[in-house]
Amino acid sequence: xxxIFIIVLMLGTFVVKAQKIDSIYINLxxxxxxxxxxxxxxxxxxxxxxxxxxxxxxxxxxxxxxGKFFGNSLWIDENIKQEKICIEVMxxxxxxLRKKFNxxxxxxxxxxxxxxxxxxxx
Numbered sequence: 001x002x003x004i005f006i007i008v009l010m011l012g013t014f015v016v017k018a019q020k021i022d023s024i025y026i027n028l029x030x031x032x033x034x035x036x037x038x039x040x041x042x043x044x045x046x047x048x049x050x051x052x053x054x055x056x057x058x059x060x061x062x063x064x065x066x067g068k069f070f071g072n073s074l075w076i077d078e079n080i081k082q083e084k085i086c087i088e089v090m091x092x093x094x095x096x097l098r099k100k101f102n103x104x105x106x107x108x109x110x111x112x113x114x115x116x117x118x119x120x121x122x
Contacts, residue, residue: 004011007082017116019047019048019049020047020048020105021045021046021047021048021049021053021059021091021093021094021097022045022047022048023045023046023097024043024044024045024046024055024060024091024097024098025043025045025046025052025087025099026041026042026043026099026101027042027043027044027105028042028077028103030042031044031104032046032103032105033067033074033076033085033103033104033105033106033108034076034079034104034106034110035039035076035077035078035079035080035106036076036077037075037076038070038073038074038075039073039074039076039103040072040073041062041072041073041074041087042054042058042072043055043072043089043099044089045059045091047092049075054078055091056071056072057069057071057072057122059091059092059093060072060089060090060091060092061089061090061091062074062087062088062089063086063087063088063089064085064086064087064088065082065085065086066080066082066085067085076105080103082095082105083104084103084104084105085102085103085104085105085109086100086101086102087100087101087102087103088100089103094104097111
């Protein structure tokens with residue numbers, strides 16, 4: 001009985017194919033980076049079966065012209081003078097799969113006050 005189980009298990013490993021990542025995509029939640037905070041960089045991988053999976057720093061290598069990555073989050077110093085940052089992501093298992101892109105730094109301060117319910121009604 002054990003021999004049959006081992007043979008079936010060995011045959012099953014040959015039949016099962018691991019899905020590999022065919023391409024990577026960047027999905028930004030914003031059009032600019034904020035100073036003095038963490039900015040999440042969302043990376044998805046397209047598998048060979050057509051499914052998308054989220055990718056993190058365990059499978060993607062992140063680099064940027066300014067700031068420092070902590071996982072998928074890029075910390076931007078509040079005193080940065082550049083108007084944009086060049087970011088590159090690369091799949092660790094296949095360094096040919098990479099994306100390089102620029103994201104601009106937000107210029108306006110975050111001091112905008114949202115209207116209250118009473119102000120909206122008027």
